[in-house]
Amino acid sequence: MYIHMMTPSLTTGDAIGNYMISLQRVFVQLGVSVHLYADHIDPVYRHNARPTAAYHPTGQDILWFHYSIWGDNFAVLEGSKDFKVMDYHGVTPPHLMAHNPRLAAMCDKAIQSLPSYRGMFDWCIHHSDFARRDLERAGYTNFSKVHYPVDTAFFGRKEDETLAAMTQQLEYILFVSRIVPQKDVLSTLRVFAEVQKTRPQTCLLLVGGTDLLPTYVDQVRSEIQQLGIENRVQMTGKVSDRTALSALFRHAKFLICLSEWESFFVPAVESMFFGVPVIHTGEPPVSENVGDTGVVIDKRDPVGAARRINAIWEDNEAYSKLQDNALRRSAQFTDAALKEALQNLLRDWAAAFAARGVGSR
Amino acid sequence: MNSDIIDAIEFDEKQVDIESIMRQIRQYLAQKQETQAASRIEEPTFVMLDREVYDELYEANQYFDKIRVAPYLTPVRIPLFGVLWQRLRLALHALVVFYIDRSVDTQMRFNTHVVRVLNGIVRGVDTDLTLNRVAELERRMEALEKQIHALGARTDTTAPEAREGS
Numbered sequence: 001m002y003i004h005m006m007t008p009s010l011t012t013g014d015a016i017g018n019y020m021i022s023l024q025r026v027f028v029q030l031g032v033s034v035h036l037y038a039d040h041i042d043p044v045y046r047h048n049a050r051p052t053a054a055y056h057p058t059g060q061d062i063l064w065f066h067y068s069i070w071g072d073n074f075a076v077l078e079g080s081k082d083f084k085v086m087d088y089h090g091v092t093p094p095h096l097m098a099h100n101p102r103l104a105a106m107c108d109k110a111i112q113s114l115p116s117y118r119g120m121f122d123w124c125i126h127h128s129d130f131a132r133r134d135l136e137r138a139g140y141t142n143f144s145k146v147h148y149p150v151d152t153a154f155f156g157r158k159e160d161e162t163l164a165a166m167t168q169q170l171e172y173i174l175f176v177s178r179i180v181p182q183k184d185v186l187s188t189l190r191v192f193a194e195v196q197k198t199r200p201q202t203c204l205l206l207v208g209g210t211d212l213l214p215t216y217v218d219q220v221r222s223e224i225q226q227l228g229i230e231n232r233v234q235m236t237g238k239v240s241d242r243t244a245l246s247a248l249f250r251h252a253k254f255l256i257c258l259s260e261w262e263s264f265f266v267p268a269v270e271s272m273f274f275g276v277p278v279i280h281t282g283e284p285p286v287s288e289n290v291g292d293t294g295v296v297i298d299k300r301d302p303v304g305a306a307r308r309i310n311a312i313w314e315d316n317e318a319y320s321k322l323q324d325n326a327l328r329r330s331a332q333f334t335d336a337a338l339k340e341a342l343q344n345l346l347r348d349w350a351a352a353f354a355a356r357g358v359g360s361r
Numbered sequence: 362m363n364s365d366i367i368d369a370i371e372f373d374e375k376q377v378d379i380e381s382i383m384r385q386i387r388q389y390l391a392q393k394q395e396t397q398a399a400s401r402i403e404e405p406t407f408v409m410l411d412r413e414v415y416d417e418l419y420e421a422n423q424y425f426d427k428i429r430v431a432p433y434l435t436p437v438r439i440p441l442f443g444v445l446w447q448r449l450r451l452a453l454h455a456l457v458v459f460y461i462d463r464s465v466d467t468q469m470r471f472n473t474h475v476v477r478v479l480n481g482i483v484r485g486v487d488t489d490l491t492l493n494r495v496a497e498l499e500r501r502m503e504a505l506e507k508q509i510h511a512l513g514a515r516t517d518t519t520a521p522e523a524r525e526g527s
Contacts, residue, residue: 050415050487052415053415054415054418054419054422054483055419056419056422068438160393162388162389163386163389166375166382166389167386167388168383169382170379170382170383181414201379203379203383205383205386231379231380231383232383233377234383234384234386234387235387236386236387236390236391237387237390237391238394239390239393239394241393242388242396244393267444337452
Protein backbone atom coordinates (compact mmCIF):
# COMPACT_ATOMS: atom_id res chain seq x y z
CA MET A 1 0.00 0.00 0.00
CA TYR A 2 1.19 3.49 -0.86
CA ILE A 3 0.16 6.88 0.43
CA HIS A 4 -0.10 9.43 -2.36
CA MET A 5 0.12 12.86 -0.73
CA MET A 6 -1.02 15.83 -2.74
CA THR A 7 -0.99 19.63 -2.45
CA PRO A 8 -1.39 22.42 -5.03
CA SER A 9 2.02 23.93 -4.26
CA LEU A 10 5.01 22.37 -2.53
CA THR A 11 7.37 25.17 -1.49
CA THR A 12 10.03 25.81 1.11
CA GLY A 13 9.27 27.78 4.27
CA ASP A 14 5.61 26.83 3.95
CA ALA A 15 3.88 25.12 6.87
CA ILE A 16 2.10 22.56 4.69
CA GLY A 17 5.25 21.77 2.70
CA ASN A 18 7.28 21.24 5.89
CA TYR A 19 4.48 19.12 7.35
CA MET A 20 4.34 16.91 4.24
CA ILE A 21 8.08 16.30 4.43
CA SER A 22 7.70 15.44 8.14
CA LEU A 23 4.84 13.05 7.38
CA GLN A 24 6.90 11.32 4.71
CA ARG A 25 9.83 10.98 7.13
CA VAL A 26 7.66 9.52 9.91
CA PHE A 27 5.69 7.20 7.61
CA VAL A 28 8.96 5.76 6.31
CA GLN A 29 9.80 4.87 9.94
CA LEU A 30 6.45 3.07 10.10
CA GLY A 31 7.28 1.14 6.93
CA VAL A 32 4.79 2.97 4.71
CA SER A 33 5.88 4.46 1.38
CA VAL A 34 4.72 8.00 0.72
CA HIS A 35 4.78 9.64 -2.72
CA LEU A 36 4.45 13.43 -2.84
CA TYR A 37 2.67 15.27 -5.66
CA ALA A 38 2.04 18.93 -6.42
CA ASP A 39 0.92 21.13 -9.31
CA HIS A 40 3.80 23.47 -8.55
CA ILE A 41 7.02 22.01 -7.13
CA ASP A 42 9.75 24.23 -5.73
CA PRO A 43 13.06 23.17 -7.35
CA VAL A 44 14.39 22.37 -3.86
CA TYR A 45 11.85 19.52 -3.70
CA ARG A 46 12.36 18.25 -7.27
CA HIS A 47 13.69 14.92 -6.02
CA ASN A 48 11.02 14.51 -3.32
CA ALA A 49 7.88 15.21 -5.33
CA ARG A 50 6.28 14.46 -8.67
CA PRO A 51 3.79 16.44 -10.76
CA THR A 52 0.13 15.75 -9.99
CA ALA A 53 -0.27 14.09 -13.40
CA ALA A 54 2.09 11.30 -12.31
CA TYR A 55 -0.45 10.06 -9.74
CA HIS A 56 -1.95 6.66 -10.68
CA PRO A 57 -4.94 5.64 -8.56
CA THR A 58 -5.14 1.90 -8.09
CA GLY A 59 -8.04 1.49 -5.69
CA GLN A 60 -5.57 -0.16 -3.30
CA ASP A 61 -3.81 2.97 -2.01
CA ILE A 62 -4.49 6.09 0.02
CA LEU A 63 -4.84 9.52 -1.54
CA TRP A 64 -3.94 12.06 1.19
CA PHE A 65 -5.22 15.40 -0.07
CA HIS A 66 -4.12 18.65 1.60
CA TYR A 67 -7.02 21.09 1.57
CA SER A 68 -6.07 24.75 2.04
CA ILE A 69 -6.76 26.53 -1.25
CA TRP A 70 -8.37 25.62 -4.57
CA GLY A 71 -6.00 24.11 -7.15
CA ASP A 72 -5.91 22.21 -10.43
CA ASN A 73 -5.27 19.00 -8.50
CA PHE A 74 -8.90 18.94 -7.30
CA ALA A 75 -9.63 17.32 -10.69
CA VAL A 76 -7.97 14.05 -9.62
CA LEU A 77 -10.45 13.55 -6.78
CA GLU A 78 -13.29 12.69 -9.14
CA GLY A 79 -11.43 9.88 -10.91
CA SER A 80 -9.57 8.35 -7.98
CA LYS A 81 -10.74 4.99 -6.60
CA ASP A 82 -8.24 5.15 -3.74
CA PHE A 83 -9.18 5.61 -0.07
CA LYS A 84 -9.38 9.40 0.08
CA VAL A 85 -8.25 11.38 3.10
CA MET A 86 -8.66 15.12 3.41
CA ASP A 87 -6.02 16.87 5.49
CA TYR A 88 -7.83 20.09 6.33
CA HIS A 89 -5.63 23.09 7.07
CA GLY A 90 -8.34 25.73 7.10
CA VAL A 91 -8.82 28.22 4.29
CA THR A 92 -7.85 31.88 4.65
CA PRO A 93 -10.98 34.09 4.53
CA PRO A 94 -10.94 35.82 1.10
CA HIS A 95 -11.31 39.32 2.58
CA LEU A 96 -7.86 38.90 4.16
CA MET A 97 -6.43 38.16 0.70
CA ALA A 98 -7.96 41.28 -0.87
CA HIS A 99 -4.49 42.38 -1.98
CA ASN A 100 -4.30 39.38 -4.34
CA PRO A 101 -7.62 38.85 -6.16
CA ARG A 102 -6.47 35.58 -7.75
CA LEU A 103 -5.58 34.01 -4.40
CA ALA A 104 -8.74 35.47 -2.85
CA ALA A 105 -10.82 33.80 -5.59
CA MET A 106 -9.05 30.47 -5.03
CA CYS A 107 -9.64 30.66 -1.27
CA ASP A 108 -13.28 31.55 -1.86
CA LYS A 109 -13.72 28.57 -4.19
CA ALA A 110 -12.10 26.24 -1.63
CA ILE A 111 -14.51 27.50 1.08
CA GLN A 112 -17.57 27.26 -1.18
CA SER A 113 -16.61 23.77 -2.38
CA LEU A 114 -16.01 22.28 1.06
CA PRO A 115 -19.59 20.95 1.57
CA SER A 116 -19.74 19.49 -1.94
CA TYR A 117 -16.73 17.23 -1.27
CA ARG A 118 -18.12 15.63 1.88
CA GLY A 119 -19.18 12.50 -0.03
CA MET A 120 -15.83 12.31 -1.77
CA PHE A 121 -13.56 11.81 1.23
CA ASP A 122 -13.47 8.70 3.39
CA TRP A 123 -11.67 10.42 6.28
CA CYS A 124 -10.67 13.88 7.49
CA ILE A 125 -7.62 15.03 9.40
CA HIS A 126 -7.63 18.36 11.24
CA HIS A 127 -5.04 20.10 13.34
CA SER A 128 -7.20 22.01 15.80
CA ASP A 129 -10.74 21.81 17.14
CA PHE A 130 -11.25 25.22 15.55
CA ALA A 131 -10.66 23.68 12.09
CA ARG A 132 -12.82 20.70 12.97
CA ARG A 133 -15.81 23.01 13.41
CA ASP A 134 -15.47 24.07 9.73
CA LEU A 135 -15.64 20.41 8.71
CA GLU A 136 -18.61 19.65 10.95
CA ARG A 137 -20.51 22.64 9.56
CA ALA A 138 -19.83 21.31 6.05
CA GLY A 139 -21.26 17.88 7.00
CA TYR A 140 -18.10 15.79 7.40
CA THR A 141 -18.21 12.96 9.92
CA ASN A 142 -15.00 10.85 10.18
CA PHE A 143 -12.22 12.81 11.92
CA SER A 144 -8.79 12.42 13.42
CA LYS A 145 -6.71 15.15 15.03
CA VAL A 146 -3.02 15.30 14.21
CA HIS A 147 -0.69 18.04 15.52
CA TYR A 148 1.78 19.71 13.20
CA PRO A 149 5.27 18.63 14.24
CA VAL A 150 8.31 20.79 14.79
CA ASP A 151 11.13 19.29 12.78
CA THR A 152 13.21 18.45 15.84
CA ALA A 153 15.68 16.53 13.69
CA PHE A 154 16.73 19.83 12.17
CA PHE A 155 15.27 22.70 14.13
CA GLY A 156 17.17 23.92 17.15
CA ARG A 157 19.95 21.38 16.98
CA LYS A 158 22.42 24.16 16.24
CA GLU A 159 22.08 27.90 15.95
CA ASP A 160 23.82 30.53 13.87
CA GLU A 161 26.60 31.55 16.26
CA THR A 162 27.20 34.93 14.63
CA LEU A 163 23.56 35.85 14.93
CA ALA A 164 23.28 34.40 18.44
CA ALA A 165 26.20 36.62 19.53
CA MET A 166 24.07 39.60 18.53
CA THR A 167 20.60 38.48 19.66
CA GLN A 168 21.71 37.43 23.14
CA GLN A 169 22.73 41.01 23.86
CA LEU A 170 19.21 42.25 23.24
CA GLU A 171 15.99 42.05 25.19
CA TYR A 172 13.39 41.57 22.46
CA ILE A 173 9.93 40.45 21.47
CA LEU A 174 9.85 38.37 18.32
CA PHE A 175 7.29 38.43 15.52
CA VAL A 176 7.64 35.66 12.90
CA SER A 177 5.29 35.89 9.92
CA ARG A 178 4.82 37.59 6.59
CA ILE A 179 4.15 41.33 6.86
CA VAL A 180 0.53 41.25 5.64
CA PRO A 181 -2.76 42.65 7.02
CA GLN A 182 -3.90 39.19 8.19
CA LYS A 183 -1.10 39.28 10.80
CA ASP A 184 -2.22 42.69 12.12
CA VAL A 185 1.31 44.03 12.45
CA LEU A 186 -0.09 47.50 13.22
CA SER A 187 -1.66 46.28 16.49
CA THR A 188 1.61 44.51 17.32
CA LEU A 189 3.44 47.85 16.94
CA ARG A 190 0.91 49.71 19.10
CA VAL A 191 1.18 47.15 21.91
CA PHE A 192 4.98 47.14 21.64
CA ALA A 193 5.12 50.96 21.76
CA GLU A 194 3.35 50.83 25.13
CA VAL A 195 5.63 48.04 26.43
CA GLN A 196 8.62 50.09 25.34
CA LYS A 197 7.49 53.10 27.38
CA THR A 198 8.11 51.07 30.55
CA ARG A 199 11.04 49.09 29.20
CA PRO A 200 13.01 51.46 26.94
CA GLN A 201 15.70 48.86 26.19
CA THR A 202 13.19 46.39 24.74
CA CYS A 203 13.20 45.79 20.98
CA LEU A 204 10.81 44.25 18.48
CA LEU A 205 12.18 42.08 15.68
CA LEU A 206 9.75 41.63 12.79
CA VAL A 207 10.95 38.51 10.97
CA GLY A 208 9.05 37.80 7.77
CA GLY A 209 8.75 38.45 4.06
CA THR A 210 8.06 42.05 3.07
CA ASP A 211 7.65 41.50 -0.67
CA LEU A 212 4.05 40.28 -0.76
CA LEU A 213 2.29 43.57 -0.13
CA PRO A 214 4.63 46.61 -0.29
CA THR A 215 1.79 49.08 0.40
CA TYR A 216 1.10 47.41 3.75
CA VAL A 217 4.82 47.34 4.55
CA ASP A 218 4.88 51.12 3.89
CA GLN A 219 1.94 51.48 6.26
CA VAL A 220 3.89 49.52 8.89
CA ARG A 221 6.95 51.74 8.39
CA SER A 222 4.81 54.86 8.69
CA GLU A 223 3.22 53.55 11.93
CA ILE A 224 6.70 52.87 13.35
CA GLN A 225 7.64 56.50 12.64
CA GLN A 226 4.40 57.85 14.09
CA LEU A 227 4.82 55.85 17.29
CA GLY A 228 8.44 57.04 17.56
CA ILE A 229 9.83 53.52 17.95
CA GLU A 230 12.02 53.44 14.84
CA ASN A 231 15.19 52.87 16.89
CA ARG A 232 13.67 49.87 18.67
CA VAL A 233 11.95 48.05 15.79
CA GLN A 234 13.75 46.17 13.04
CA MET A 235 12.24 44.45 10.02
CA THR A 236 14.64 41.71 8.99
CA GLY A 237 12.84 40.35 5.93
CA LYS A 238 12.24 36.66 5.35
CA VAL A 239 14.53 34.25 7.20
CA SER A 240 14.37 30.67 5.96
CA ASP A 241 17.66 29.45 7.42
CA ARG A 242 16.78 27.33 10.44
CA THR A 243 20.04 27.94 12.27
CA ALA A 244 19.27 31.67 12.05
CA LEU A 245 15.66 31.11 13.17
CA SER A 246 16.96 29.02 16.08
CA ALA A 247 19.17 31.93 17.18
CA LEU A 248 16.22 34.33 16.93
CA PHE A 249 13.80 32.10 18.86
CA ARG A 250 16.20 30.94 21.55
CA HIS A 251 17.11 34.43 22.80
CA ALA A 252 13.67 36.05 22.49
CA LYS A 253 11.69 37.00 25.60
CA PHE A 254 8.30 36.48 23.95
CA LEU A 255 6.84 35.57 20.57
CA ILE A 256 3.88 37.77 19.62
CA CYS A 257 0.91 36.83 17.41
CA LEU A 258 -2.08 39.20 17.19
CA SER A 259 -3.35 37.87 13.82
CA GLU A 260 -6.84 38.48 12.52
CA TRP A 261 -7.03 34.83 11.46
CA GLU A 262 -4.78 31.76 11.65
CA SER A 263 -5.26 28.16 10.58
CA PHE A 264 -2.70 26.94 13.13
CA PHE A 265 0.32 29.31 13.49
CA VAL A 266 3.36 27.04 13.40
CA PRO A 267 5.79 29.66 14.86
CA ALA A 268 3.93 29.31 18.19
CA VAL A 269 4.86 25.63 18.29
CA GLU A 270 8.45 26.42 17.32
CA SER A 271 8.54 29.07 20.04
CA MET A 272 7.34 26.55 22.65
CA PHE A 273 10.12 24.21 21.53
CA PHE A 274 12.58 26.92 22.66
CA GLY A 275 10.65 27.60 25.88
CA VAL A 276 9.59 31.05 24.72
CA PRO A 277 6.06 32.10 25.83
CA VAL A 278 3.61 33.38 23.23
CA ILE A 279 1.67 36.66 23.51
CA HIS A 280 -1.68 36.21 21.73
CA THR A 281 -5.26 37.44 21.68
CA GLY A 282 -6.90 34.31 23.09
CA GLU A 283 -8.60 33.53 19.78
CA PRO A 284 -8.58 29.96 18.42
CA PRO A 285 -6.68 28.12 17.09
CA VAL A 286 -3.63 29.85 18.62
CA SER A 287 -5.16 29.77 22.12
CA GLU A 288 -5.91 26.06 21.68
CA ASN A 289 -2.39 25.19 20.54
CA VAL A 290 -0.56 27.40 23.00
CA GLY A 291 -2.69 26.42 26.01
CA ASP A 292 -1.16 27.44 29.33
CA THR A 293 2.08 28.67 27.76
CA GLY A 294 0.73 31.97 26.51
CA VAL A 295 -0.01 35.48 27.67
CA VAL A 296 -3.49 36.56 26.58
CA ILE A 297 -3.96 40.26 25.82
CA ASP A 298 -6.63 42.49 24.35
CA LYS A 299 -5.00 44.06 21.30
CA ARG A 300 -7.66 46.80 21.17
CA ASP A 301 -6.30 48.07 24.48
CA PRO A 302 -2.53 48.52 23.97
CA VAL A 303 -2.05 50.17 27.37
CA GLY A 304 -3.71 47.30 29.24
CA ALA A 305 -1.92 44.76 27.03
CA ALA A 306 1.46 46.34 27.79
CA ARG A 307 0.67 46.36 31.51
CA ARG A 308 -0.05 42.63 31.37
CA ILE A 309 3.13 41.85 29.39
CA ASN A 310 5.30 43.95 31.68
CA ALA A 311 3.81 42.29 34.75
CA ILE A 312 4.81 38.85 33.45
CA TRP A 313 8.19 40.19 32.36
CA GLU A 314 8.98 41.44 35.84
CA ASP A 315 7.58 38.39 37.66
CA ASN A 316 10.42 35.88 37.33
CA GLU A 317 8.38 33.10 38.89
CA ALA A 318 5.41 33.54 36.55
CA TYR A 319 7.71 33.83 33.53
CA SER A 320 9.65 30.68 34.47
CA LYS A 321 6.37 28.82 34.86
CA LEU A 322 5.34 29.84 31.35
CA GLN A 323 8.72 28.69 30.06
CA ASP A 324 8.35 25.30 31.77
CA ASN A 325 4.81 24.94 30.44
CA ALA A 326 6.03 25.77 26.94
CA LEU A 327 8.79 23.17 27.03
CA ARG A 328 6.44 20.55 28.46
CA ARG A 329 3.73 21.30 25.90
CA SER A 330 6.19 21.24 23.00
CA ALA A 331 6.43 17.45 23.47
CA GLN A 332 2.98 17.22 21.85
CA PHE A 333 4.45 18.53 18.62
CA THR A 334 7.47 16.28 18.11
CA ASP A 335 8.14 13.54 15.58
CA ALA A 336 7.48 10.98 18.34
CA ALA A 337 4.02 12.45 18.99
CA LEU A 338 3.32 12.54 15.27
CA LYS A 339 4.41 8.91 14.93
CA GLU A 340 2.00 7.86 17.68
CA ALA A 341 -0.85 9.84 16.09
CA LEU A 342 -0.17 8.26 12.70
CA GLN A 343 -0.10 4.77 14.20
CA ASN A 344 -3.55 5.41 15.70
CA LEU A 345 -4.69 6.77 12.38
CA LEU A 346 -3.51 3.67 10.52
CA ARG A 347 -5.40 1.49 13.00
CA ASP A 348 -8.60 3.50 12.40
CA TRP A 349 -8.14 3.20 8.66
CA ALA A 350 -7.48 -0.52 8.78
CA ALA A 351 -11.10 -0.97 9.90
CA ALA A 352 -12.35 1.38 7.19
CA PHE A 353 -10.18 -0.43 4.62
CA ALA A 354 -11.56 -3.79 5.67
CA ALA A 355 -15.08 -2.43 5.22
CA ARG A 356 -14.20 -1.37 1.70
CA GLY A 357 -12.43 -4.65 0.90
CA VAL A 358 -9.13 -2.96 0.14
CA GLY A 359 -6.17 -5.35 0.19
CA SER A 360 -2.59 -4.69 1.10
CA ARG A 361 0.43 -5.10 -1.05
CA MET B 362 31.61 32.89 12.03
CA ASN B 363 31.65 36.18 10.13
CA SER B 364 34.62 37.96 11.69
CA ASP B 365 33.81 41.43 10.24
CA ILE B 366 30.43 41.45 11.91
CA ILE B 367 31.72 39.98 15.16
CA ASP B 368 34.47 42.65 15.27
CA ALA B 369 31.87 45.34 14.74
CA ILE B 370 29.67 44.22 17.64
CA GLU B 371 30.00 46.22 20.84
CA PHE B 372 30.59 43.65 23.57
CA ASP B 373 30.71 46.13 26.46
CA GLU B 374 27.86 44.78 28.58
CA LYS B 375 27.42 48.05 30.45
CA GLN B 376 26.84 50.04 27.28
CA VAL B 377 25.08 47.94 24.65
CA ASP B 378 24.42 49.91 21.49
CA ILE B 379 20.98 48.47 20.77
CA GLU B 380 20.38 50.35 17.54
CA SER B 381 23.71 49.30 16.13
CA ILE B 382 23.13 45.63 17.02
CA MET B 383 19.68 45.71 15.46
CA ARG B 384 21.07 47.21 12.27
CA GLN B 385 23.78 44.55 12.22
CA ILE B 386 21.18 41.81 12.70
CA ARG B 387 19.20 43.14 9.73
CA GLN B 388 22.32 43.46 7.56
CA TYR B 389 23.56 40.02 8.54
CA LEU B 390 20.22 38.34 7.83
CA ALA B 391 19.82 40.21 4.53
CA GLN B 392 23.33 39.16 3.52
CA LYS B 393 22.62 35.56 4.49
CA GLN B 394 19.31 35.50 2.61
CA GLU B 395 20.97 37.01 -0.48
CA THR B 396 23.72 34.40 -0.41
CA GLN B 397 21.14 31.63 -0.22
CA ALA B 398 19.02 33.19 -2.98
CA ALA B 399 22.08 33.60 -5.23
CA SER B 400 23.13 29.99 -4.74
CA ARG B 401 19.62 28.87 -5.69
CA ILE B 402 19.57 30.99 -8.86
CA GLU B 403 22.81 29.32 -9.96
CA GLU B 404 21.15 25.94 -9.86
CA PRO B 405 20.44 24.43 -13.27
CA THR B 406 16.92 24.59 -14.59
CA PHE B 407 14.51 22.16 -12.96
CA VAL B 408 14.97 18.85 -14.74
CA MET B 409 11.54 17.32 -15.30
CA LEU B 410 9.91 15.61 -18.23
CA ASP B 411 7.00 17.30 -20.02
CA ARG B 412 3.68 16.99 -18.26
CA GLU B 413 2.34 15.10 -21.32
CA VAL B 414 4.88 12.34 -20.70
CA TYR B 415 3.39 11.73 -17.25
CA ASP B 416 -0.13 11.80 -18.71
CA GLU B 417 0.85 9.23 -21.34
CA LEU B 418 2.59 7.10 -18.74
CA TYR B 419 -0.51 7.27 -16.57
CA GLU B 420 -2.67 6.08 -19.47
CA ALA B 421 -0.18 3.30 -20.25
CA ASN B 422 -0.39 2.13 -16.62
CA GLN B 423 -4.17 2.12 -16.82
CA TYR B 424 -4.51 0.04 -20.01
CA PHE B 425 -1.44 -2.19 -20.35
CA ASP B 426 -3.29 -5.27 -19.03
CA LYS B 427 -6.80 -4.51 -20.28
CA ILE B 428 -6.52 -6.05 -23.72
CA ARG B 429 -8.69 -9.11 -23.40
CA VAL B 430 -11.87 -9.20 -25.53
CA ALA B 431 -15.19 -10.89 -24.91
CA PRO B 432 -17.25 -12.53 -27.68
CA TYR B 433 -19.50 -9.96 -29.29
CA LEU B 434 -22.72 -11.33 -30.79
CA THR B 435 -25.48 -9.28 -32.31
CA PRO B 436 -28.94 -10.50 -31.22
CA VAL B 437 -30.87 -12.86 -33.54
CA ARG B 438 -34.66 -12.55 -33.44
CA ILE B 439 -35.63 -15.74 -35.35
CA PRO B 440 -37.64 -18.08 -33.06
CA LEU B 441 -36.22 -21.60 -32.37
CA PHE B 442 -33.72 -21.64 -35.25
CA GLY B 443 -32.31 -18.35 -33.93
CA VAL B 444 -31.35 -19.94 -30.62
CA LEU B 445 -29.50 -22.77 -32.34
CA TRP B 446 -27.83 -20.37 -34.75
CA GLN B 447 -26.77 -18.14 -31.81
CA ARG B 448 -25.24 -21.12 -29.97
CA LEU B 449 -23.24 -22.06 -33.04
CA ARG B 450 -22.06 -18.48 -33.46
CA LEU B 451 -21.08 -18.31 -29.78
CA ALA B 452 -19.03 -21.50 -30.09
CA LEU B 453 -17.23 -20.15 -33.15
CA HIS B 454 -16.57 -16.76 -31.50
CA ALA B 455 -15.33 -18.48 -28.31
CA LEU B 456 -12.91 -20.54 -30.43
CA VAL B 457 -11.49 -17.37 -31.99
CA VAL B 458 -11.26 -15.66 -28.55
CA PHE B 459 -9.49 -18.75 -27.15
CA TYR B 460 -6.67 -18.44 -29.72
CA ILE B 461 -6.54 -14.65 -29.40
CA ASP B 462 -6.25 -14.95 -25.60
CA ARG B 463 -3.13 -17.08 -26.01
CA SER B 464 -1.57 -14.25 -27.95
CA VAL B 465 -3.02 -11.67 -25.52
CA ASP B 466 -1.34 -13.41 -22.56
CA THR B 467 2.03 -13.05 -24.25
CA GLN B 468 1.25 -9.45 -25.17
CA MET B 469 0.20 -8.65 -21.57
CA ARG B 470 3.42 -10.09 -20.21
CA PHE B 471 5.35 -7.98 -22.70
CA ASN B 472 3.29 -4.85 -21.88
CA THR B 473 3.85 -5.38 -18.14
CA HIS B 474 7.60 -5.47 -18.65
CA VAL B 475 7.56 -2.42 -20.93
CA VAL B 476 5.42 -0.35 -18.54
CA ARG B 477 7.62 -1.32 -15.60
CA VAL B 478 10.70 -0.29 -17.56
CA LEU B 479 9.05 3.03 -18.54
CA ASN B 480 8.05 3.72 -14.92
CA GLY B 481 11.60 2.97 -13.84
CA ILE B 482 13.11 5.23 -16.53
CA VAL B 483 10.82 8.15 -15.62
CA ARG B 484 11.56 7.68 -11.92
CA GLY B 485 15.25 7.57 -12.77
CA VAL B 486 15.01 10.77 -14.87
CA ASP B 487 13.13 12.48 -12.02
CA THR B 488 15.94 11.77 -9.60
CA ASP B 489 18.85 12.00 -12.00
CA LEU B 490 21.59 14.35 -10.82
CA THR B 491 23.81 14.06 -13.90
CA LEU B 492 22.73 17.42 -15.34
CA ASN B 493 23.34 19.09 -11.99
CA ARG B 494 26.81 17.58 -11.93
CA VAL B 495 27.53 18.65 -15.53
CA ALA B 496 26.41 22.20 -14.71
CA GLU B 497 28.65 22.20 -11.65
CA LEU B 498 31.62 20.95 -13.70
CA GLU B 499 30.94 23.62 -16.35
CA ARG B 500 30.93 26.28 -13.65
CA ARG B 501 34.20 25.01 -12.25
CA MET B 502 35.75 24.83 -15.73
CA GLU B 503 34.68 28.42 -16.45
CA ALA B 504 36.25 29.58 -13.17
CA LEU B 505 39.48 27.72 -14.01
CA GLU B 506 39.56 29.27 -17.50
CA LYS B 507 39.20 32.71 -15.96
CA GLN B 508 42.06 31.96 -13.56
CA ILE B 509 44.25 30.75 -16.47
CA HIS B 510 43.45 33.94 -18.44
CA ALA B 511 44.26 36.07 -15.39
CA LEU B 512 47.56 34.22 -14.89
CA GLY B 513 48.35 34.59 -18.62
CA ALA B 514 47.69 38.33 -18.48
CA ARG B 515 49.91 38.66 -15.42
CA THR B 516 52.71 36.75 -17.17
CA ASP B 517 52.41 39.05 -20.22
CA THR B 518 52.81 42.18 -18.11
CA THR B 519 55.77 40.87 -16.08
CA ALA B 520 57.64 39.36 -19.07
CA PRO B 521 59.02 42.68 -20.58
CA GLU B 522 60.32 43.70 -17.13
CA ALA B 523 62.04 40.35 -16.80
CA ARG B 524 63.54 40.79 -20.24
CA GLU B 525 64.73 44.31 -19.38
CA GLY B 526 66.30 43.04 -16.16
CA SER B 527 68.22 40.25 -17.89
